[in-house]
Amino acid sequence: MATVTISVSDSMASGEERQDLRAALRRSERRRGLLAVALLMPLAIFMLACFFAPIAVLLARAFTDREVPAAWPVTAAALRERQSSGLPDREIVMKFVEELAASRRNGTLLPAANRLNHALPGSRTLLVRTAEALPATSSDAPIDVLANIDARWLAPQTWAVIRQAAGPLTSFYVLAAVDLHLDAGDRVHASPAGQRVFISVFLRTFWISAVVAALCAVLGYPLAYLLSSLPERIAHPLLVLVLLPFWTSVLVRTTAWMVLLQDQGLMNGMLRDLGLLSEPLQLIYNRAGVYIALTHVLLPYFVLPLYAVMKRISPVTTRAALSLGATPAQAFWRVYFAQTLPGAAAGALTVFVLALGYYITPALVGGAGDQMISYFIAFFTNQTLNWGMAAALSMLLLVTTSLLLVFCSRLSGRRELALR
Amino acid sequence: MSRRNPIRLALLLVVGCALASCVRHEPERELTVVGWGGSSQRAHRDAYWTSFVVHTGVPLREDVWHGGIGVLRTKVQGGANDWDVVQVEVEELLMGCEEGLFEPIDWQMLGGREQYLDVAVNDCGVGAMVWSQLFGYDAARMPEGPRNWAEFWDVQRFPGRRGLRRTPKYTLEFALMADGVEPADVYKVLRTPEGVDRAFRKLDEIKPYTVWWSSISQVPDLLASGEVTVSMTSPGRLLVANREEGRNFKVVWDGNIYSVDYWVILKGSPRREQAMQLLRYMKEPEHEMRLAHFIPTGLSNRAAIAELEPEFKRDTPSNPENLQHAVELDAQFWVENLESLTQRFNAWASQ
Numbered sequence: 001m002a003t004v005t006i007s008v009s010d011s012m013a014s015g016e017e018r019q020d021l022r023a024a025l026r027r028s029e030r031r032r033g034l035l036a037v038a039l040l041m042p043l044a045i046f047m048l049a050c051f052f053a054p055i056a057v058l059l060a061r062a063f064t065d066r067e068v069p070a071a072w073p074v075t076a077a078a079l080r081e082r083q084s085s086g087l088p089d090r091e092i093v094m095k096f097v098e099e100l101a102a103s104r105r106n107g108t109l110l111p112a113a114n115r116l117n118h119a120l121p122g123s124r125t126l127l128v129r130t131a132e133a134l135p136a137t138s139s140d141a142p143i144d145v146l147a148n149i150d151a152r153w154l155a156p157q158t159w160a161v162i163r164q165a166a167g168p169l170t171s172f173y174v175l176a177a178v179d180l181h182l183d184a185g186d187r188v189h190a191s192p193a194g195q196r197v198f199i200s201v202f203l204r205t206f207w208i209s210a211v212v213a214a215l216c217a218v219l220g221y222p223l224a225y226l227l228s229s230l231p232e233r234i235a236h237p238l239l240v241l242v243l244l245p246f247w248t249s250v251l252v253r254t255t256a257w258m259v260l261l262q263d264q265g266l267m268n269g270m271l272r273d274l275g276l277l278s279e280p281l282q283l284i285y286n287r288a289g290v291y292i293a294l295t296h297v298l299l300p301y302f303v304l305p306l307y308a309v310m311k312r313i314s315p316v317t318t319r320a321a322l323s324l325g326a327t328p329a330q331a332f333w334r335v336y337f338a339q340t341l342p343g344a345a346a347g348a349l350t351v352f353v354l355a356l357g358y359y360i361t362p363a364l365v366g367g368a369g370d371q372m373i374s375y376f377i378a379f380f381t382n383q384t385l386n387w388g389m390a391a392a393l394s395m396l397l398l399v400t401t402s403l404l405l406v407f408c409s410r411l412s413g414r415r416e417l418a419l420r
Numbered sequence: 421m422s423r424r425n426p427i428r429l430a431l432l433l434v435v436g437c438a439l440a441s442c443v444r445h446e447p448e449r450e451l452t453v454v455g456w457g458g459s460s461q462r463a464h465r466d467a468y469w470t471s472f473v474v475h476t477g478v479p480l481r482e483d484v485w486h487g488g489i490g491v492l493r494t495k496v497q498g499g500a501n502d503w504d505v506v507q508v509e510v511e512e513l514l515m516g517c518e519e520g521l522f523e524p525i526d527w528q529m530l531g532g533r534e535q536y537l538d539v540a541v542n543d544c545g546v547g548a549m550v551w552s553q554l555f556g557y558d559a560a561r562m563p564e565g566p567r568n569w570a571e572f573w574d575v576q577r578f579p580g581r582r583g584l585r586r587t588p589k590y591t592l593e594f595a596l597m598a599d600g601v602e603p604a605d606v607y608k609v610l611r612t613p614e615g616v617d618r619a620f621r622k623l624d625e626i627k628p629y630t631v632w633w634s635s636i637s638q639v640p641d642l643l644a645s646g647e648v649t650v651s652m653t654s655p656g657r658l659l660v661a662n663r664e665e666g667r668n669f670k671v672v673w674d675g676n677i678y679s680v681d682y683w684v685i686l687k688g689s690p691r692r693e694q695a696m697q698l699l700r701y702m703k704e705p706e707h708e709m710r711l712a713h714f715i716p717t718g719l720s721n722r723a724a725i726a727e728l729e730p731e732f733k734r735d736t737p738s739n740p741e742n743l744q745h746a747v748e749l750d751a752q753f754w755v756e757n758l759e760s761l762t763q764r765f766n767a768w769a770s771q
Contacts, residue, residue, distance in 0.1 A: 382491055
């Protein structure tokens, strides 16, 4: 290469020719770059349209409120502008009464009533009953008309809930996802003790996932080591055995654990026959069952990446360490284990992130206090149609997991720099 | 150059075929009916669907689901709807009807609203099964079982673990009944904050002994294996297990909560007329009676109830004896309060 440079500078090439060469080089590099981008464009468009955009639209439900503005547009706009915390003015209440009757006719009342019911349980019957009982004409002040049907219309809390649901944007779902709520004066408060559940469920979810990742690491490392050190003709059938659970349904695996772990099941029967137990051990419908079943389900995700890494480690390095005077323990820890650490970390992280999303397994083998956050996300999505809440919880899970991953990658990046 | 041309041509052909296959119009799917799976699905198939296909020649496809109005909302509003006729619970009927997820039922085709029980008639759906939630036990392990909910709570007299569904729905009502509230007053009490507190206090008594199950299919296995001695259940599952597996399960009808499942037609179904045809076929009295032969269930057509043989009515809510000390599920109450009570239930369960 050096010869070429020298010969170019040696030749009678003028500055002009050198500039032409550089320009030509830049042009060809740019062309190659554009070609690469063009080849990736279909995939990028596909991912954007079919993956990122739908997820973004769904997560946007955590911040937007559409039902109340759709049902009572003028009232919603007026309440938004006034922003007062007491009872609204006469004109607003009058407009509200008109729009309430209209929304009952055009079918937008019940979605709005359900939305308000999320914030203030009881609002659904309040609105339905009020809309049905509204007189066609009345000489009373509109607020009295409402108060005659139900006294709750005189409470500032009722109007505050409507006002807080009126905006295009809302903080209700995100606050509720962390056990907070707004009071009538728009101040943030902690939810009452009997309703506070999400923060503890989040912490429980991360804890269970971390424990399952640790258990998978402890059980999976020797297994991967065995698989990678055996000769291929023995290792391959064993690998198929490790992969076999992958190909059976999660539900089948989980119900198999129910048979194994129940009071009259195989585990307890075996321990009783061995004389170790007189009373059956409670291994299922509690946290122990969740750990056992989740570890079994997620173990292949740890073993396979680690196996791939271990297969690539040359045994020469360990032998070199031994020949240089290391004890076997030192050779293992400082040479072999250190090389497998990235694979083990990747496997543990995979198991951790997957465990965060599991809810069928804890639902079947866990106790009432062992439910993970995805159970609630599924509950809000399927049972109560509260997609705002589901989106808020999902977004929180996504953000915390992303922060964790960024933190872990920073850690591993720093360690790699330190090794060098 | 002459070597690359055939390859390029082949590549172009492959890409072209792939694109063309995307553009090709998909054949319209068959009429699809969706049930709950398991023994319920089998019973419906044997009672109605096989003979419907034979009699009318309309091809029918089956599917299974496990509830959740969100699933239906996703299908209808997401635009990829592949279901036509679905069996839903009463809250799903109410919420789906409000959201506009269901087609209105042509009651003229079904013979008019008077032909059916009041509780089975709705603008958006027609009653499919009338069923109950109650409790049952294995008479092989416990010859004398509890006779009402107060005795269900009595772990001294009837030792062993209890099975309850992991949801406040039904559980809170049963707790109040165990605390002495008459079934007819249960929802009145439950609508007050003190009533809810009372129900949770009663549940505290049984919490250490409870196994919380999430799917009703778990109940026969839990009872048979002795994991629980008494469990909340629906009668059909235990009675079918008695018949098919030779078990000796007993159910107790005192204090049961009965409810109706409905057939609905999803909005925008391309086979609406055929769906109504299927509903009419299933709701004709002599056809509807067949279902009770395969699974113990209450019927919704008055003529069918009158003509049904007594032995198939005995273990169902169609038997007036079974409804003496019972209450109908208050769907409006649960549509309004399921969320807040479930949150409270989960907070309570974590303590």
